[in-house]
Amino acid sequence: MIRRQLLSKMPLLFGLTWLRLRAAGAQEATPRKPLKVMMKSAWGSDDPTRASFVFAHGLALADAGHEVQIFLTGEATYLMRDTTTKAIFPVGWPPLSEMRDKVVAKRIPVFS
Numbered sequence: 292m293i294r295r296q297l298l299s300k301m302p303l304l305f306g307l308t309w310l311r312l313r314a315a316g317a318q319e320a321t322p323r324k325p326l327k328v329m330m331k332s333a334w335g336s337d338d339p340t341r342a343s344f345v346f347a348h349g350l351a352l353a354d355a356g357h358e359v360q361i362f363l364t365g366e367a368t369y370l371m372r373d374t375t376t377k378a379i380f381p382v383g384w385p386p387l388s389e390m391r392d393k394v395v396a397k398r399i400p401v402f403s
Contacts, residue, residue: 328349343379361399370391
């Protein structure tokens with residue numbers, strides 16, 4: 292971080308302001324390409340917060356414009372059952388049932 296700040300001020304120190312303007316324009320012109328992300332989880336109902344990671348992070352990535360897929364293995368496959376999902380309340384996040392409904396509404400593929 293400090294190196295980037297120092298290097299961005301180097302043209303100003305040597306009186307080359309045209310170089311700085313050209314570099315700033317080049318950075319703004321490059322659009323960001325959406326990522327294709329597959330998230331995997333094996334955490335089940337024994338640890339509700341970790342079990343919810345894949346859904347919370349998948350929703351955040353989808354909201355940012357990325358293409359997300361969720362892959363559940365082992366104990367995590369039970370998270371797609373209604374009775375299990377309604378019983379999971381992660382610390383600091385909404386209930387898993389809410390997040391799962393949002394995942395379904397956004398048409399994020401979930402493989403188990």
